[in-house]
Amino acid sequence: SHPLDLRLPTPGCFADPERAGLDADAVFDGMTEHLFFTLGKLAPTASNHDLYMALSYAVRDRLMTRYLASLEAIRARPHKTVAYLSAEFLIGPQLNSNLLNLGISKDIAEQALRRFRIESLDQILEVEEEPGLGNGGLGRLAACYMESLASLQVPAIGYGIRYEFGIFNQLIRDGWQVEVTDKWLKGGWPWELPQPEEACFVGFGGRTESYTDGKGNYRSRWIPSEHAIGIPHDVPVLGYRVNTCNRLRLWRADATESFDFYAFNIGDYYGAVEEKVGSETLSKVLYPNDGTDEGRRLRLKQQHFFVSCSLQDMLRSLGNRGIPIEEFPNHWTVQLNDTHPAIAVAELMRLLIDEHYLDWDTAWDITTRSVAYTNHTLLPEALEKWDLTRFRSLLPRHLELIYEINRRFLQQVRLRYPGNDAIQRKLSIIDEDGGKAVRMANLATIAAHHVNGVAALHSDLLKRQLMPEFAEIWPEKFTNVTNGVTPRRWVALANPALSRLLDEHVGPEWITNMELLTKLEERQHDTAFLEQWGATKLSVKRKLAGYIHRQTGVLVDPSSLFDVQVKRIHEYKRQHLNALQVITHYLRIKNGQAEGMAPRTVIFGGKAAPGYYMAKLIIRFINGIAETINADPDMEGRLRVVFLPDYNVKLAEQIYPASDLSEQVSTAGKEASGTGNMKFAMNGALTIGTLDGANVEIRERVGPENFFLFGKTETEIMELQTNGYRPRQIVETLPELAEALRLIGLGHFSNGDGELFRPLLDNLTGFDPFFVLADFADYLRAQDEVNQAWTNRKQWNRMSLLNTARTGFFSSDRSIQDYCQTIWKAEPFPVEITCDVP
Ligand code: Z2T
Numbered sequence: 001s002h003p004l005d006l007r008l009p010t011p012g013c014f015a016d017p018e019r020a021g022l023d024a025d026a027v028f029d030g031m032t033e034h035l036f037f038t039l040g041k042l043a044p045t046a047s048n049h050d051l052y053m054a055l056s057y058a059v060r061d062r063l064m065t066r067y068l069a070s071l072e073a074i075r076a077r078p079h080k081t082v083a084y085l086s087a088e089f090l091i092g093p094q095l096n097s098n099l100l101n102l103g104i105s106k107d108i109a110e111q112a113l114r115r116f117r118i119e120s121l122d123q124i125l126e127v128e129e130e131p132g133l134g135n136g137g138l139g140r141l142a143a144c145y146m147e148s149l150a151s152l153q154v155p156a157i158g159y160g161i162r163y164e165f166g167i168f169n170q171l172i173r174d175g176w177q178v179e180v181t182d183k184w185l186k187g188g189w190p191w192e193l194p195q196p197e198e199a200c201f202v203g204f205g206g207r208t209e210s211y212t213d214g215k216g217n218y219r220s221r222w223i224p225s226e227h228a229i230g231i232p233h234d235v236p237v238l239g240y241r242v243n244t245c246n247r248l249r250l251w252r253a254d255a256t257e258s259f260d261f262y263a264f265n266i267g268d269y270y271g272a273v274e275e276k277v278g279s280e281t282l283s284k285v286l287y288p289n290d291g292t293d294e295g296r297r298l299r300l301k302q303q304h305f306f307v308s309c310s311l312q313d314m315l316r317s318l319g320n321r322g323i324p325i326e327e328f329p330n331h332w333t334v335q336l337n338d339t340h341p342a343i344a345v346a347e348l349m350r351l352l353i354d355e356h357y358l359d360w361d362t363a364w365d366i367t368t369r370s371v372a373y374t375n376h377t378l379l380p381e382a383l384e385k386w387d388l389t390r391f392r393s394l395l396p397r398h399l400e401l402i403y404e405i406n407r408r409f410l411q412q413v414r415l416r417y418p419g420n421d422a423i424q425r426k427l428s429i430i431d432e433d434g435g436k437a438v439r440m441a442n443l444a445t446i447a448a449h450h451v452n453g454v455a456a457l458h459s460d461l462l463k464r465q466l467m468p469e470f471a472e473i474w475p476e477k478f479t480n481v482t483n484g485v486t487p488r489r490w491v492a493l494a495n496p497a498l499s500r501l502l503d504e505h506v507g508p509e510w511i512t513n514m515e516l517l518t519k520l521e522e523r524q525h526d527t528a529f530l531e532q533w534g535a536t537k538l539s540v541k542r543k544l545a546g547y548i549h550r551q552t553g554v555l556v557d558p559s560s561l562f563d564v565q566v567k568r569i570h571e572y573k574r575q576h577l578n579a580l581q582v583i584t585h586y587l588r589i590k591n592g593q594a595e596g597m598a599p600r601t602v603i604f605g606g607k608a609a610p611g612y613y614m615a616k617l618i619i620r621f622i623n624g625i626a627e628t629i630n631a632d633p634d635m636e637g638r639l640r641v642v643f644l645p646d647y648n649v650k651l652a653e654q655i656y657p658a659s660d661l662s663e664q665v666s667t668a669g670k671e672a673s674g675t676g677n678m679k680f681a682m683n684g685a686l687t688i689g690t691l692d693g694a695n696v697e698i699r700e701r702v703g704p705e706n707f708f709l710f711g712k713t714e715t716e717i718m719e720l721q722t723n724g725y726r727p728r729q730i731v732e733t734l735p736e737l738a739e740a741l742r743l744i745g746l747g748h749f750s751n752g753d754g755e756l757f758r759p760l761l762d763n764l765t766g767f768d769p770f771f772v773l774a775d776f777a778d779y780l781r782a783q784d785e786v787n788q789a790w791t792n793r794k795q796w797n798r799m800s801l802l803n804t805a806r807t808g809f810f811s812s813d814r815s816i817q818d819y820c821q822t823i824w825k826a827e828p829f830p831v832e833i834t835c836d837v838p
Contacts, residue, residue, distance in 0.1 A: 021062055022104050024111035030058030031112060043116060049187055051116055052095070052127045055109070056190040059098050060236070066245035067236040069833045074155050078321060078331060079829045082149060082156035082819075083314055085344060086142040086337035087303060088286070089160045089248060090134030090167075091235070092649030094191045096125055096493050097147070101238045106496075129184045130650050132166030133250070135290035136568045137675050138376050140649070141454075141812075142337055144486040144675075145819075148812040150239030150246045151488070151512065153828040154820060159310035159341075161302060162192070162233045162250035163286040170607050170646040175623030179288075179610050192250070195232040200309040201256065202228050204301060208397045213357075221354055222397035226275075227256040228282055230309035240488050240512060243831040251309045253282035289609045290568045291382040297390055300343075304395060307344045311351055325356055329369035333824040336373045336448070339384045339440035345371060345405070345447040346398040354397070360404070372823050373444035373451050374481075376672050378458070378466050379572070388436035402429055402443060409446050416473065423469055445470050445477075450823045454483045455673035455694040461714070479822055482697055483673040484815035487514050490679045495657035497536045498683060498804070505529075514682075514808030521805050530797040537660070537684060537800070544658035548603075548642055554630055556640045560599040561790050564685070565663035566647050566655055569608040569615040572670040576618050576760065577772045578602070578663050579625055581783055582641055583740040583749075586629055589638055598790040601640045605647035605655065617760055619643065624749035624756070652676075657683045660800075661786060664689030665779065667770045669714035671695075678810035684800040686789070688782055690775070694810070702806045706799045708789075710782035711775040720774060727768035730776070737776055741765070 021030070034057040035041050041050045074081060099109055109121045118124060134140060142158065149156040168179035203224025210220050230251035238245040255275060282305050287294065314332050318325060336342055345367060352363035377383075392399045406429040417423045429446065431437040445451050445467060453459030459480030463471040471478050492499050492511055502510050505523060510516045523529040541558040548556050565578050582602050588594045604622050608615035626641035644651065662680030664671075664687050671693035681687060681698055689695040690711035699707040712720065731738050745761055747754040764772055789796055808814075820826045 022102060022108070024108045027055070027058055027104065027108060027112040028115050030061055031055055031116070034058055046116065048118070048123060049127050051113070051118060052124050053188065053190055055113070055124060056095050056128075059095060059102065059104070060190060062102055062104075063098060063236045063238050063245055065833060066238060066243045066831070067247070069243060070155070070245045070831050071247070073829065073831045075321065078323065079155050080330060080824070080826045081332055082154060082824055082826050083310065083332050083334045084142060084145060084149075084156060084158045084337065085307065085310060085334060085341035086139070086158065086160050087306070087340035088134030088139030088337075089142045089146070089158055089250070090136070090139035090649060091131060091143040091146075091248070092140075092489065092653075093125065093128045093130045094235075095128055096121075097489055098238060100488060100493055101151075101240045103241055128650075129187060129189065130648060131184050131189065132182050132648060133160065133163055133286060135167060135286070135288060137673070138290070138338060141483055141675060144484065144489070144812040145816060146237045146246065146248055147239070147486045147488060148484070148816040150237050150244050151242060151486075152813060152816055152820075153239060153242050153244040153830050154816065154826055155244075155829050156246045156826075158237070158246075158248040159306060159313070160248070160250050161283050161286075161306045162252040163283055164252075165285040167286055167288055167607065167648075168610070172619070172623060172643065172645045175620045175627070177608055177616050177619050191235050192233040193236075194252075195234055198232050198313070199254070200230045200251075200312045202230060202305050202308040204228070204304070204394055206396065208400060219354070220397065220400060222350070226278075228305060229254045229256050230305060232309075232313070243833055244829075249310070249313070251283065251306045253305055288607070289611075291377055291379055291570060292609060292612070293382055293384045294611075295385065295387060295390075297394060300386055300391070300394055303340055304343050304347065304398075307341045308347050310341075311344060311348050315351060315356070325352070325358070326362065326366065328366050332370055333826055334371045335819070335824070336371065336444055338374060338376045339444050342373070342384070342440040342444040343395070343398065345443050346395070346401045349401045349405070350397055353401075364405075368447055368449055371444075371448050373448040375441065375451060375453055375458075375462055375466075378461055378672065379670065384440040385431060385437040386440070388430065388438060391438050399438070402438060405443070405446065406430060413473070427469055449477065450479055451477055452479045452481045452823065453672065454481065455697060456480055456482060457669075457691070457696050457714070458672040458693060461669060481815055481818045481823070482694060482810075483675050483678070484810050484812035485675050485678045485682070486812045487511055487682065489653070490656065491682055494653040494679075495540065495683055497539055498657060501532065501536055502804075510808075512813065514811040514813070517805050517808045519805075520801055524798050524801055524805075527794065530794055530801065533684070533801050534793060534797045537658075537797075541658045541660075544654055547654055548644065551644060552642050554626075554640060554642050556601040556642065557599060557637065560601045560640070561660050561786075562601050562603060562658055563661040563663065563786075564603045564655060564659040564680070565665070566603070566605040566644075566652065567674075567676050569606045569618055570612075571614055571618075571770050572667050574665045574667065574770055574772055574775075575604060575606070576621065576764070577665050577775065577779060578604070579618070579622050580737070580740055580772070580776060581779060582625055582629070582639075583743065584736050584780060585639055585783075586625075586632075586635065587736065587739060587743075589634060594638065596787060596791065597638075598787050599638050601642070603642050603644060603655070603659075605644040605651065607647060614759070614763065617757065621744075621749070621757055621760060628749045652679070656680055656685070659683065659685040660790075660796075661685060662687045662689070664692070664695050665711070665775075666690060666692045667775075668692045668712055668717050670770070678807065681803045681807045682810065684804045686786075686796070686799055686803060688779075688786060698807065698810070701809055702803050706802050706806075708782045708786055710778040712771065712778075717771055717774075720771065725768065725771070725774065727773040728765050730773040731765060734777055736780070737773065 031054040035054040146158045166182045171178040204226040206223045206225035208220050213219050233250045235248040236245050348367045352358045429442045453462040463478045506519045545556050545558045622643050629635050629641050656679040662685040664677045668690050673693040688708040744757050750756040
């Protein structure tokens with residue numbers, strides 16, 4: 001590629017750090033200017049938040065050359081760009097990751113901060129608000145992928161929604177979850193660049209109308225009854241030590257001016273204001289459901305809003321460069337992160353046909369060559385379905401287009417399976433059973449050139465269980481891309497102590513080539529090294545112990561086994577299975593049967609969807625157990641239980657590095673992949689887990705002897721289900737389980753209130769839909785193995801080291817390379833910047 005001479009300000013060259021503005025003096029000067037001119041503050045009275053803002057602006061300045069050069073490079077020499085469409089981007093704190101990727105060391109940042117009397121960077125990082133623009137795995141995955149795309153120098157843009165309120169903050173009151181609005185923007189968020197001049201119009205509601213165009217063709221057009229404006233708020237996403245700095249473009253909804261003026265003219269002031277308030281609520285709040293579809297009208301509105309803005313933006317960029325619209329698939333590859341943006345199929349067709357006057361076949365060809373779909377769940381309650389009447393009232397033109405897509409598709413199905421009505425009903429985009437509905441997964445699957453699952457097992461089940469007929473029609477369409485996580489955030493930033501060790505023994509290249517970590521295996525029998533490995537882990541656990549004490553008042557012993565389950569609270573993830581294990585552990589200590597049992601600290605964290613009663617009761621259950629156990633003098637030095645409130649990205653960065661044991665205990669076949677499982681393993685935690693999601697691949701890679709496997713396989717679960725599962729019979733054969741359940745029923749973990757956890761007990765002994773009791777005995781057996789392994793600490797450290805050494809595969813760099821090769825056909829496009837600035 002040709003270097004671009006942009007005549008830009010100097011911060012931009014890695015060749016010469018002095019001139020690149022990445023030295024302590026330059027950072028200090030930048031902070032000083034921003035403190036004074038941008039924030040209007042004087043240094044002596046500046047708060048930590050002021051200094052956070054000043055440092056962030058100074059760092060942001062240093063992204064700009066790369067950001068503008070990356071945009072200019074693609075404008076000047078068109079190159080296929082990935083458009084990653086996602087309703088969620090859970091990007092986490094920005095300051096530290098930008099420092100790392102820019103190459104401003106902690107030491108340099110602290111030299112600058114000391115001149116403002118701040119001793120440690122951590123004091124400043126602490127005050128950063130994280131944008132909680134996602135629920136959990138899916139949103140965090142999108143953020144890891146954006147980081148890896150930039151690090152791999154692949155041109156990409158993330159399109160999403162700038163929610164004013166992200167995922168709620170979680171408080172724990174009397175053991176219950178309380179939700180508090182997340183006002184992440186209140187102190188000002190320095191990482192976004194609003195671009196009001198690139199605003200887009202989006203319509204809703206109204207009706208369609210047919211007409212004959214100048215050439216005598218029948219056409220349809222949409223006359224919406226309502227409009228909103230989307231204003232891009234761009235977040236630069238810098239790659240690791242490269243010039244590529246991509247854009248995350250988040251749309252904020254605003255009211256349309258034309259409507260305001262019209263209403264003002266007729267004197268309907270309050271009507272105009274109501275309209276304005278109505279359109280602004282569009283990007284007001286993130287729906288806090290992970291894995292359940294609520295079918296709310298506003299949610300569909302949000303989806304169409306951001307998808308329409310994003311597609312218009314892509315088409316406009318072609319127009320601006322004079323590229324014919326037929327070239328769309330060569331310039332854009334559009335990835336749908338689950339079905340949340342699946343309306344893109346109909347909206348792209350509408351834009352191409354109604355606004356750009358293409359014929360159906362050309363439009364369909366463009367659409368199907370551009371769009372691919374990632375499925376993230378098989379759970380039926382999570383598959384998005386929109387009530388047909390509601391869909392029509394919001395998007396009448398899109399429904400017409402969907403009917404036509406469906407008509408043409410079902411025609412193909414009829415030819416292939418003559419007389420097979422059942423298949424047609426199953427594959428139809430329109431669900432005709434019960435209340436009619438639009439099935440978004442079917443729409444996405446029919447239009448996509450590739451459909452992928454997120455772990456080998458999941459992709460296999462997707463093909464064989466959820467969509468066998470689609471897979472038969474289009475076998476080459478279905479593929480797997482196993483999830484990954486970025487080693488920059490999840491190892492380098494989160495675990496500096498481990499990173500130093502890796503730098504020393506592998507070399508610093510591991511950070512962009514995680515497979516190099518296999519070099520650690522050379523050290524697996526080196527006693528001194530293994531001791532250093534264990535000491536490193538212990539030092540990180542001490543920090544977490546301090547945090548736990550400050551947050552919960554519970555004192556935990558850093559040398560105890562840190563047994564951790566952090567993730568959204570869901571029955572299929574089975575936090576209650578873990579809780580039952582804790583009760584058994586407690587009873588064994590009580591009954592003097594605990595010899596050989598390692599002192600443990602069991603740590604839980606995670607949010608429950610506000611409307612998910614059973615998940616909230618599980619949180620109450622864990623807190624009840626914690627209260628009883630932590631207050632019992634017999635448990636002193638042996639067992640501690642903590643529920644850490646408000647699990648988010650920032651807290652996750654503290655937890656993964658400090659964990660010894662990773663709880664990945666979902667019912668086989670239910671967790672599509674999991675990504676926390678990867679973060680734990682990379683940081684040297686051993687996994688106790690089922691054969692579910694990416695656990696399967698983690699176990700294959702780290703070796704079965706370095707993984708505590710338990711539980712029924714997906715096939716065995718299916719068999720149990722079809723042969724009739726009787727959880728009550730299991731209780732009868734397991735005295736420890738029976739005793740645990742009896743105590744719960746007596747109110748032992750609820751201050752004598754035997755009714756509090758009744759719904760949970762009834763659920764487990766009655767239906768047990770996620771086979772908690774079926775896996776209980778084998779889980780205890782595996783936990784005994786964990787205790788055994790922990791007693792031989794050298795052996796444990798060796799297993800831990802092998803987990804880090806062998807999990808390079810789970811870098812999101814590998815995932816992105818897979819997507820680029822098999823789905824996107826996109827390639828790296830290095831950005832060069834000349835430094836010859838006068
Ligand atoms: C989500 O986080 C996931 C799946 C969803 O299905 C929705 C949300 Cl918000 C619609 C998770 C999966 O549960 C998890 O197994 C997976 O690792 C993650 O997506 C990323 O693929």
